[in-house]
Each structure stands twice: as structure tokens, then as C-alpha cells.
Amino acid sequence: MPRLANDCFANSDDMISAQEALGRIHNAVDQSVGIENCLLANCANRVLAETIYAPRNVPPADNSAVDGYAFAYSDYEKKPHQFRTVVGRSAAGAPYQGEVSETDTVKILTGAVMPKSLDSVAMIEDVQIENDKVRLPIGLKPGANCRKAGEDITKGNLLLEKGTLLRPQEVGYLASIGLSEISVFRPVTVALFSTGDELINPGSLEFEGSIFDSNRMILAAILRGFGCQVTDLGILKDELEIVRSALLKASETHDLVITSGGVSMGDEDHVKNALLKAGQLNFWRIAIKPGRPLALGHIGDAAFVGLPGNPIAAMVCCLKFVRPLVAALSGVTLAPALSFQAHAAFSIQKKPGRTEWLRARYTAGSQGIGEIEKFHTDGSGVLSSVIWANGLIELGDEVTKIDQGDLVTFLPFSELMK
Numbered sequence: 001m002p003r004l005a006n007d008c009f010a011n012s013d014d015m016i017s018a019q020e021a022l023g024r025i026h027n028a029v030d031q032s033v034g035i036e037n038c039l040l041a042n043c044a045n046r047v048l049a050e051t052i053y054a055p056r057n058v059p060p061a062d063n064s065a066v067d068g069y070a071f072a073y074s075d076y077e078k079k080p081h082q083f084r085t086v087v088g089r090s091a092a093g094a095p096y097q098g099e100v101s102e103t104d105t106v107k108i109l110t111g112a113v114m115p116k117s118l119d120s121v122a123m124i125e126d127v128q129i130e131n132d133k134v135r136l137p138i139g140l141k142p143g144a145n146c147r148k149a150g151e152d153i154t155k156g157n158l159l160l161e162k163g164t165l166l167r168p169q170e171v172g173y174l175a176s177i178g179l180s181e182i183s184v185f186r187p188v189t190v191a192l193f194s195t196g197d198e199l200i201n202p203g204s205l206e207f208e209g210s211i212f213d214s215n216r217m218i219l220a221a222i223l224r225g226f227g228c229q230v231t232d233l234g235i236l237k238d239e240l241e242i243v244r245s246a247l248l249k250a251s252e253t254h255d256l257v258i259t260s261g262g263v264s265m266g267d268e269d270h271v272k273n274a275l276l277k278a279g280q281l282n283f284w285r286i287a288i289k290p291g292r293p294l295a296l297g298h299i300g301d302a303a304f305v306g307l308p309g310n311p312i313a314a315m316v317c318c319l320k321f322v323r324p325l326v327a328a329l330s331g332v333t334l335a336p337a338l339s340f341q342a343h344a345a346f347s348i349q350k351k352p353g354r355t356e357w358l359r360a361r362y363t364a365g366s367q368g369i370g371e372i373e374k375f376h377t378d379g380s381g382v383l384s385s386v387i388w389a390n391g392l393i394e395l396g397d398e399v400t401k402i403d404q405g406d407l408v409t410f411l412p413f414s415e416l417m418k
């Protein structure tokens, strides 16, 4: 179980800035999850828990980059027009084993080990072949078409640092040095609840005022994309004792407990009070839109996040606040999500003193200069907005207006969901 630092749990009702909230999330985790061994074949999207140094050179020996004829440059430099006797053949996995004079040549296939005393290769389509002899083209350079031992990976060099997220290319990189099993952080376990008497599962019988639970589907999918092992614990009724005991129980077997809904100020919003009874509250309200009510805390050794109920607020807050929390727990060294600037195709006024994320769509624009539209309403329950959008515009606390043509910062969903 990862341990959470207690010292910053200020138990405050004050609204804090998005920056402050991110800082507190970072400080709240002082230890990531444990480690386990994993077969390399199953390691994609896992986080490396050891620093890896190269135990060997890759490639292990000088070899040919092309199909052709291997030759000694020192002799070719003196007699480029000479016909050279083909004394043998070197194929990938079946190297030429014999001796070869530097006036002779060996037929060589791509990837085959270079015969001793030869250092350069002419491509097969460029040579003149007569019986068992070949004449090389002029103008070849020393070491032509030869890949040197260790040119990719040099024995002893640092390859990958602890905390690296293993993308397909890192898995292949580790395979190339011959590793079959490595040490990785185990996945972060997340208990996921929805709260609300109005909620029903898709497929269930409807009643007056009922709402199908969409948050759990969105959040579980996002969290799995972050590499978490998600336990879907269903819907909690709006009753303080039910919420408190469910959170406490889930905290005993998970690294992170997440709820959505019931976190603002209504009579039936019990999440904050349940957290205060079961564990400790760090912060509860952030100066942001969407998602002002968002509770961070911990219950025992488990981290806790109470996301707002409105589906867009829950989704955006998961991408902006749960993502770095999961990263801290999971041991990964999180590279900042890539964002870029493009011109706004709209004008708006904005209240200063809070960070806002607008649902936005980036398009290449007519002259290939990118432009960004915003969705026509800001309603926090409008899921069609995120179907239309391909990312978010981030507007900092200080921004008071955007005029058409201004540069704005765009965060693609694809970057925020990994």
C-alpha cells in the first residue's frame, strides 16, 4: 500500500487555485506502489522499477546494412577497378567462418556478420559480376554500408531509468539486450463508486427522476488508460453511513478510492462528511470551471478523490487532477502532456481568479494554420460536448477575455488520456 504524507492535510474549506491543488496532490504522495517481476512480453504500458544498464553491445558484431559484397577499403582505395574473387558467403545467422584476403570479396546479406579483415560493403545492384568475380563501383567510402558493433547500444551505458513508462519501443529496446523479465511497479488499484439516489445502471428499470450512470463508464475507461486496475464498486445511496462504510472498506484493499457526485453543498451531498469521518480531508473546493467541488484526502493508506457529479466536471477533473495523482502513486516519471497553441475562432469574456477548461475542437484551418472552436454551451452535464470536442482549451487564472484570433493553449484528449 503506498503511504500518503499527512503534513499537508490542512482540513480547509477555503477554495484553492488549480496550481495549489496540483501542488498538494504532488505532496500528498510520499511513496509509490510496490514492485513485482514481469515477463517482458507483458510489460507494455507498465512502469520500470529498476534502472537498466546495457549488459552488451547492440548490434553485437559489425554487420552489413545491405545485400552485396564485402571488401577491404584499404585495398579498394588502391585498386578500385580490380575484379575480386568471391570466396564465400555470409548470411544473417550463418556468418562466413574462413579467412579472406583483402584483395578478395565475400557475398554478404543484410544483417550478416562482416567477415574478418573486411570493413565495407558494395550493394549487389551496383557491382559488375563475371563468373566468380565482381568489380565494385567507384566512389565508395570507407565503412560503406557497414553497421558497427555497439552503434545502437554500447555495453555499460545507461539505457532506461527507473520510472520510465514502457511504450512498445522501450519493450523492444529491452528485448534487444536479451532481457526476458524485468522489475516493474505493480498497477495502481482503484476502487470506483458513483453516488446518488437518482442513478441507475444502464439496462436497469427506470423510475421517475432516474438517471443512467455514465460517469463510472467514462472514469473506469480513463483510469484503465492510465494503467490502473479498476474495481467497479457500483452506485452508493445518498446516506452518510452507507458512503462512510463503503469508502472505509474500499480503502483497505485499494491504493486509491474515487467517487463521483455528492461532493457539493446539497442536503444529500455526503461525500465530504463521509471522508471526514473515515479519513482526512486535504482540500475540497478549487477555483476552476468545471469542477469547483473536488475533495482530495486519504483514508488510512489509500488516497481519496471525490469528483464532482456533473459528467463533464468529473471527466475534466479526472484528466487534470487524478492523472497526476495516479502518476505519483504508480512510480512513473510523468512527462507533461503535450499541448500547443493555435488561434481562437471565437471570442469570450472570462472571470479572473479561476482556471477554466473549455471543450474545444482543433482543426487544421483553411490555410493549414490551425484554429480552435469552442463548444456552443458550457453546461457541465452536456456529454455531447465531449463527443464533438477533441481536446480542451486551458485558460489560466489571470485571463479575462479571449478575442477571435488570439493564441490559446490546446490540450488534446489523446495526450490527457495516457
Ligand SMILES: Nc1nc2c(c(=O)[nH]1)N[C@H]1C(S)=C(S)[C@@H](COP(=O)(O)OP(=O)(O)OC[C@H]3O[C@@H](n4cnc5c(N)ncnc54)[C@H](O)[C@@H]3O)O[C@H]1N2
Pocket: 194, 195, 196, 198, 199, 211, 212, 213, 214, 215, 216, 260, 261, 262, 263, 264, 265, 266, 269, 290, 291, 292, 293, 307, 308, 309, 310, 311, 313, 380, 381
Ligand atoms: N450551492 C452550491 N451548489 C453547487 C455548487 C456549489 O459550489 N455550491 N457546485 C456546483 C458544481 S460546479 C457542481 S460540478 C456540482 C457537483 O455536485 P455534486 O458532486 O454534489 O454532484 P451531484 O449533485 O451528485 O450531481 C450533479 C449532477 O450530475 C449528475 N450525476 C451525478 N452522478 C452522475 C453519474 N454517475 N452519471 C451521470 N450523471 C451523474 C446528477 O444527476 C446531477 O444532475 O454541484 C453544483 N452545485
Ligand code: MOO
Pocket: 289, 290, 291, 292, 293, 308, 310, 312, 313, 380
Ligand atoms: O463543475 Mo460544475 O460542473 O462547474 O457544474
